[in-house]
Amino acid sequence: MSEHINILAIGDVIGKAGRRALQQHLPDIIDRHMIDFVIANGENLASGRGITPNTAAEMFRLGVNVLTNGNHCWDQRDFMKIIESDDRFVRPANFTRHAPGRGWTIQETAGGIPVAVVNVIGQIFMGPWDSPFEAVDRVINEIPEDVRIIVVDMHAEATSEKMGMGWYLDGRSSFVYGTHTHVPTCDETIRPKGTAYQTDLGMTGSYQSVIGNKVDGCLVRMVQGLPQRFEVVERGASVYATRVKVDVASGQAIEIERIYRAPG
Numbered sequence: 001m002s003e004h005i006n007i008l009a010i011g012d013v014i015g016k017a018g019r020r021a022l023q024q025h026l027p028d029i030i031d032r033h034m035i036d037f038v039i040a041n042g043e044n045l046a047s048g049r050g051i052t053p054n055t056a057a058e059m060f061r062l063g064v065n066v067l068t069n070g071n072h073c074w075d076q077r078d079f080m081k082i083i084e085s086d087d088r089f090v091r092p093a094n095f096t097r098h099a100p101g102r103g104w105t106i107q108e109t110a111g112g113i114p115v116a117v118v119n120v121i122g123q124i125f126m127g128p129w130d131s132p133f134e135a136v137d138r139v140i141n142e143i144p145e146d147v148r149i150i151v152v153d154m155h156a157e158a159t160s161e162k163m164g165m166g167w168y169l170d171g172r173s174s175f176v177y178g179t180h181t182h183v184p185t186c187d188e189t190i191r192p193k194g195t196a197y198q199t200d201l202g203m204t205g206s207y208q209s210v211i212g213n214k215v216d217g218c219l220v221r222m223v224q225g226l227p228q229r230f231e232v233v234e235r236g237a238s239v240y241a242t243r244v245k246v247d248v249a250s251g252q253a254i255e256i257e258r259i260y261r262a263p264g
C-alpha cells in the first residue's frame with residue numbers, strides 16, 4: 001500500500017472570532033480527519049490586520065505548521081522582526097526583493113515527511129506585484145527534488161487568476177488554493193495531472209458580516225461613499241477548511257474534501 005498524508009488548508013482566519021473557532025474545532029478536525037499537516041492564512045489573525053507574536057503562537061500551539069500571508073502582511077510592525085527568525089511564516093514570494101522573510105518554506109510532518117509551502121499574491125485588482133507565475137517557477141526550481149509535496153496559497157482577488165494558477169501548476173504541485181476573497185467556493189477538484197485545486201477556501205470568521213467586517217460600517221462606505229473604519233466581527237465564526245490526501249512518493253493529490261464547522 002502506498003503511503004499518503006492528509007494536508008489541511010485553512011483560509012484567512014479573521015480576528016478573535018476566527019482564532020476562537022479554531023481553538024474549539026481544530027483539534028477535533030485534526031483527529032477525526034487524520035490530518036498530518038496544517039496550513040492557515042494568517043493575514044487577518046490580529047483583529048483583521050496582520051499577525052502578532054501572540055496570535056501566531058496561538059495558532060502554532062493548536063497544531064498549525066505554517067502560516068501564509070497576503071496584502072495585510074505588514075499591518076503589524078512587530079511582524080517584520082518575527083518573520084525573519086521563524087521559518088514557519090511565509091509571505092508572498094512575488095513581493096519586492098526588499099521584503100523581509102521568505103516566500104516559501106519546507107516543514108516536516110510528525111512522521112518526517114517534508115512539505116513545501118509556497119505563497120504568492122495576485123496582480124489583478126491588487127498591488128503592482130511581480131508576476132506570481134514567474135515567482136512560482138523560480139520557487140519550484142529552488143525546492144529540492146526529493147521534496148515531492150508542494151502546496152501553493154495563491155492570495156488573489158480574481159477567480160480567473162487563481163484558476164489560471166491551478167492550471168499552470170497542474171502536475172508540478174500537490175495542492176493549489178486561493179485565499180483573500182474570504183468566501184468559500186465549491187469548485188474543489190483534482191486536475192488531470194494530479195494537482196488538487198480550489199478557488200477560495202473561505203474565511204474562518206463570522207459570515208454575519210461583509211467578508212468579516214461589521215455590516216453597518218461597510219454599508220456607509222458602499223451606500224454613502226463616505227470613509228468609515230473597518231471593524232471586524234469578533235463573534236460567531238464558522239470554520240471552513242479543505243483536506244487533501246496526497247501520495248507521498250509522487251506528491252500527487254488523491255482526494256479533496258471541504259470541511260465545515262458551524263458557529264457555536
Ligand SMILES: [Fe+2]
Nearest residue numbers: 012043044180
Ligand atoms: Fe484576508
Ligand SMILES: [Fe+2]
Nearest residue numbers: 070071072180
Ligand atoms: Fe488579503
